[in-house]
Amino acid sequence: MKVNKGTSLPFYRPLNPAHIEKIDGAARWILEHIGIKIHDRHFLELMDQGGATVDSATSTVRFSAERLDKALAEAPRKFILHSRDGLNDIRLGEDRVYFTNGGRVFRALDVNSGNYRLTTLEDVANTAALVNRLAHINFYIIACQAHDLEPEHYHLNDFYHAFNATSKHVMGGCDSLVGVQQVWDLAALMAGGEQQLKERPFFSVITNPISPLTIESNTLNILGFCCSHGIPATCAPAPICGATAPATLAGALTQMHAEALAGVAIAQIFAPGSKVLYGAVLTAMDLRTMDFTMGSVEMAMMNAAAVQLAKRYDLPIYASAGVTESKRPDVQAGSEKSFSNLMVAMAGGDCVHLAAGMLDSGNSISYEQYVIDNEILGMVQRILAGINVTEETLALSVIQKVGPGGNYVMEDHTIDHMMDEFFYPDLCERHLFDIWVQQGRPNMLSRATAMVENILEAHKDCLDPQLNSRIRSAFPGIKDV
Amino acid sequence: MAEFNALTESVIKGDIKSAVAETQKALETGQDIQSIIDDGLIRAMDDVGERFSKGQIFVPQMLRSAKTMQECMKLIQPHFKEGDVKAKGKVVIGTVKGDLHDIGKNLVSMMLEGAGFTIIDLGVDVNPEAFVEKVKETEADIMGMSALLSTTMPAMRHTIDALKEAGIRDQVKVMIGGAPVTDDFAREIKADAYAPDAGSAVIQTKKLLGLS
Ligand code: B12
Numbered sequence: 001m002k003v004n005k006g007t008s009l010p011f012y013r014p015l016n017p018a019h020i021e022k023i024d025g026a027a028r029w030i031l032e033h034i035g036i037k038i039h040d041r042h043f044l045e046l047m048d049q050g051g052a053t054v055d056s057a058t059s060t061v062r063f064s065a066e067r068l069d070k071a072l073a074e075a076p077r078k079f080i081l082h083s084r085d086g087l088n089d090i091r092l093g094e095d096r097v098y099f100t101n102g103g104r105v106f107r108a109l110d111v112n113s114g115n116y117r118l119t120t121l122e123d124v125a126n127t128a129a130l131v132n133r134l135a136h137i138n139f140y141i142i143a144c145q146a147h148d149l150e151p152e153h154y155h156l157n158d159f160y161h162a163f164n165a166t167s168k169h170v171m172g173g174c175d176s177l178v179g180v181q182q183v184w185d186l187a188a189l190m191a192g193g194e195q196q197l198k199e200r201p202f203f204s205v206i207t208n209p210i211s212p213l214t215i216e217s218n219t220l221n222i223l224g225f226c227c228s229h230g231i232p233a234t235c236a237p238a239p240i241c242g243a244t245a246p247a248t249l250a251g252a253l254t255q256m257h258a259e260a261l262a263g264v265a266i267a268q269i270f271a272p273g274s275k276v277l278y279g280a281v282l283t284a285m286d287l288r289t290m291d292f293t294m295g296s297v298e299m300a301m302m303n304a305a306a307v308q309l310a311k312r313y314d315l316p317i318y319a320s321a322g323v324t325e326s327k328r329p330d331v332q333a334g335s336e337k338s339f340s341n342l343m344v345a346m347a348g349g350d351c352v353h354l355a356a357g358m359l360d361s362g363n364s365i366s367y368e369q370y371v372i373d374n375e376i377l378g379m380v381q382r383i384l385a386g387i388n389v390t391e392e393t394l395a396l397s398v399i400q401k402v403g404p405g406g407n408y409v410m411e412d413h414t415i416d417h418m419m420d421e422f423f424y425p426d427l428c429e430r431h432l433f434d435i436w437v438q439q440g441r442p443n444m445l446s447r448a449t450a451m452v453e454n455i456l457e458a459h460k461d462c463l464d465p466q467l468n469s470r471i472r473s474a475f476p477g478i479k480d481v
Numbered sequence: 482m483a484e485f486n487a488l489t490e491s492v493i494k495g496d497i498k499s500a501v502a503e504t505q506k507a508l509e510t511g512q513d514i515q516s517i518i519d520d521g522l523i524r525a526m527d528d529v530g531e532r533f534s535k536g537q538i539f540v541p542q543m544l545r546s547a548k549t550m551q552e553c554m555k556l557i558q559p560h561f562k563e564g565d566v567k568a569k570g571k572v573v574i575g576t577v578k579g580d581l582h583d584i585g586k587n588l589v590s591m592m593l594e595g596a597g598f599t600i601i602d603l604g605v606d607v608n609p610e611a612f613v614e615k616v617k618e619t620e621a622d623i624m625g626m627s628a629l630l631s632t633t634m635p636a637m638r639h640t641i642d643a644l645k646e647a648g649i650r651d652q653v654k655v656m657i658g659g660a661p662v663t664d665d666f667a668r669e670i671k672a673d674a675y676a677p678d679a680g681s682a683v684i685q686t687k688k689l690l691g692l693s
Contacts, residue, residue: 243588
């Protein structure tokens with residue numbers, strides 16, 4: 001299945017229009033009367049010059065209705081997260097749903113031993129290689145911490161190895177201004193110049209405010225760099241219901257909406273027209289124990305509602321789904337991931353991140369889970385594509401031809417439509433019982449293990465050798481994996 | 482045994498206002514201090530603990546009850562005679578340098594406070610010198626460090642080194658935690674304890690101070 005055209009999105013709307021207006025009104029009130037805390041004189045001045053209301057005594061920035069609306073009007077409704085080969089461009093704001101993996105975990109599951117280990121640069125390269133091959137993971141987010149790297153050339157290396165393993169768009173967090181500058185320099189060389197990179201940016205950057213209602217100066221440094229260099233970015237709030245956000249879903253949505261709109265508005269003050277995604281990463285605490293829960297069903301509902309809130313302003317959204325507390329690829333992982341991926345996709349989230357590869361509340365990845373989630377996402381895309389009803393698909397003439405008591409197996413009509421009507425899973429069990437036994441009783445996980453091996457074995461570097469040698473001589477800080 | 486049903490009820494409910502009023506009333510009517518504590522406050526907290534372990538109440542309620550008890554204790558304290566009760570222990574806590582995650586650290590603080598410890602919270606991105614200074618200044622019994630990033634875990638080691646350099650490593654017990662932190666890591670950097678969650682942090686703290 002191809003990425004859906006999404007003509008009839010959204011199917012799922014947890015909020016009705018009156019709810020949306022209530023939440024939006026309350027969020028705007030927050031921005032006008034409470035504001036966002038920024039502990040940095042330089043940025044407070046910048047916001048002041050940009051027409052926001054700055055209270056230096058409390059280090060807060062507030063937005064009048066007019067200033068907010070002006071900023072939001074400047075934010076692009078549509079833009080593209082480019083792939084390097086042009087085959088997997090992410091067209092935001094066009095009622096399409098794209099999925100991507102989750103980033104920056106610190107450990108990986110070894111399915112064979114059942115143990116977890118710290119992640120390395122090789123895991124960045126391998127997960128990028130998986131995403132490159134997996135059709136339903138539409139772009140790549142730097143998946144894990146490379147614990148074998150020193151901070152000095154950190155982002156030069158994690159982005160380089162991602163670029164080398166996939167030609168899909170690459171997104172990632174950057175720890176510092178120096179880090180994002182390194183990626184920019186690398187990408188500019190790859191693009192053939194800064195202007196070329198600005199025209200077709202093939203990487204983008206994730207930043208986060210700190211809920212409730214605070215943004216660090218380091219975050220603003222990085223966001224500011226992106227805005228002034230034409231790099232698409234998001235400043236995605238990650239409030240936790242019952243801890244850093246109210247325990248009510250509506251309250252958490254209200255606070256998150258204020259934070260997300262502030263991120264978009266601040267980006268426009270940095271540079272009007274900045275390509276910024278409204279960001280939302282809503283989760284909750286299990287209040288029985290105060291355990292952090294990403295895979296809750298409320299998470300799925302809130303993140304779907306967040307799509308509606310972003311669409312209230314026609315803004316493309318960096319939404320979240322596909323997470324679980326489960327520590328291995330199991331029944332819980334499969335059901336929680338399916339629920340949230342489906343619900344946020346049915347709400348029409350432009351890009352749904354965390355959708356693949358993660359386990360253990362976003363602390364861990366498993367290669368096998370990438371492959372399994374890819375299959376879940378393929379099914380979700382199939383659902384979004386809907387049921388095609390035309391004269392041809394109604395099939396009246398072939399029904400008449402076959403007549404009562406016949407069958408359709410060898411009909412032209414069957415052969416004409418078999419490829420585009422169905423999603424064909426690679427991992428799900430579909431054989432008869434005896435065949436299944438003959439095959440050694442495979443299951444989704446055992447098939448995923450084999451598929452991971454195949455993909456990684458067949459993988460070839462994406463960077464052209466000549467370009468690669470230019471990169472390597474220009475950036476001696478790059479390490480091999 | 483004196484009856485403090487209204488007080489007990491208010492502490493169980495976490496109703497600070499009425500619990501404080503009930504405590505005030507008990508003090509004014511000359512009730513025995515030890516009895517207010519034992520038959521009023523502690524009886525309430527025993528009940529809260531039992532309800533929590535049965536899953537009848539949740540963490541926010543338990544923390545509210547603990548907070549309510551503390552507020553009552555503040556009223557009672559001035560009435561203590563010298564040596565009546567000794568403070569349970571002082572904990573200096575913070576998230577280590579380079580790390581801004583504080584939700585887990587705050588939960589640990591709330592639980593410890595609820596269990597009767599005095600908390601000095603240094604916040605986030607705390608450099609080793611700031612930890613050392615605060616430990617010295619407050620003569621803390623425990624120093625708690627939180628790290629949520631695998632990349633800031635080395636700062637825990639540096640902070641312990643700084644304690645050594647300041648010559649106060651043996652005067653304070655070090656407890657560490659945070660999602661990427663492990664028991665092995667605690668042993669490796671010679672911390673005195675590791676706890677995987679806030680509940681176990683209380684147990685570890687009591688152990689370290691010989692209270693259980
Ligand atoms: C919420 C969150 C944020 C929020 C933090 C808000 C806040 N006020 O703290 C925001 C959005 C700001 C954030 C930012 C970042 N985050 Co973050 N974040 C998380 C998340 C999702 C949850 C953490 C949390 O609060 N858990 C809930 C609490 C209750 O649990 P806890 O902290 O583990 O605490 C319990 C125990 O560990 C223990 N404990 C904790 N501290 C202590 C201390 C002592 C003394 C003891 C005894 C016990 C103890 O008791 C607690 C209660 O039971 C985690 C993923 C996860 N599942 O942990 C990622 C995570 C930790 N973040 C991560 C990353 C990468 C980042 C960023 C770098 C992202 C970026 N922008 O690129 C920045 C870093 C900023 C910085 N310099 O610190 C990674 C870390 C990977 C790694 N290398 O280790 C994680 C794993 C997620 C991921 N895959 O990306 N993050």
